[in-house]
Amino acid sequence: MRDRRPQVSGTKAAEATVTDATVTEVLAELAGLDDPKIRAVNERHGDDHGVNLGKLRALAKRLKTQQELSHRLWATDDTAARLLAILICRPKAFRRDELDSMLREARTPKVHDWLVSYVVKKSPHSEELRLAWTADPDPVVASAGWALTTERAARKPEGLDLGGLLDVIEAEMKDAPDRLQWAMNHCLAQIGIEHPGLRTRAIDIGERLQVLKDYPTPPGCTSPFAPAWIAEMVRRQQAE
Template sequence: MAEVAPTGLSEVMAELAALADARTREVNEKHGDDHAVNLGKLRALAKRLRTRQDLAVQLWATQDSAARLLALLICRPKAFGRDELDAMLREARTPKVHDWLVSYVVRKSPHAEDLRLSWTADADPRVAAAGWALTTERVAKKPEGLDLAGLLDVIEAEMKDAPAPLQWDMNHCLARIGIDHPEHRARALAVGERLEVLKDYPTSPGCTSPFAPVWITEMVRRQRS
């Protein structure tokens, strides 16, 4: 018999509390997160709940990170207004909530392009990072209308001294320009070599370094093989 999904906020919060594990929290805290629920178990709960926009809004309002991650899995991305998404991003306190909000909700929103333009120029580096993440998405999937040379100008001028989260997303954008747009590849490689951002980033065996020249070269090699 299929397990019955909890119906209300209090039931869901009780189930999240039951799923919480001290070891999971300890591991997550090393990455700046504070949720104590295994993400596989969180996704299983979301699958049982299915889409529940009303419950998603209530879960987000609790400010609990596990509840907010669950909210992002069961919400309707297109149901949120532009200002609502902007406020949610600024409230996102942990990296995982921030990343899931951008990846699972904002990218599917009709307000994504408006927010991309606004966020990229924001003084808050965490907000600007979200703008660059959305820009990277466009570079890879919908580059029409983007000034790729202009993006490279900004990256060359600002990435070296950018705060870590923003620097990471700018570097990702640099790599995608080099990978997906051959006409800009030589410059992207040159910018990466000159700035040396993430050149010494520890990389596990079998994984590709996030250092843009290495990343670009490896991904292009795979495309050609």
């Protein structure tokens, strides 16, 4: 059977050799951290793991960066192991095709989101992947492209056609599948928050489409409904 683990050149020679026993030990530790109550909550959101994320981060801190172990943990297809793999990898070490394959293999929302946020955003291939993924026919893959676009709209908007993005959001967000709709809505809100010249249009689009207007929002939290989200974040900025 062909080894489908991502292969990375330039791995530090000083990195300890990872054995099957090492992977087995880590998986056993993750199994010991599994909490049925946490798993039940996570499964309602599509995430099949029961590990407290604070404890997962503590384990990652103890293991430190280990690229080969990260590969081996990712190859298990276990959600908790993949989250740990993301935390101990070297983001800039992955090739473009490896990141593309990993995103398509990411079965659960948490793995998908962490891979984009903690790995792809730090990769030298992030812009190329942003363009490719945004145009992908798979809405889950496209949502990753929109997540990268949101990041760029907020931090490095130079050369980005923000008005054109609003055109696409206005035309497509209302009927987009849930994951893609959420990512596009985040981009809409971010443009409205960070770019005063486009704020009125972003709010108007949100008001007209009514996407996520009735989303359940706990007391003290900000609604994901773009007009409310924009208004609250601008209020905080002005209060600083």
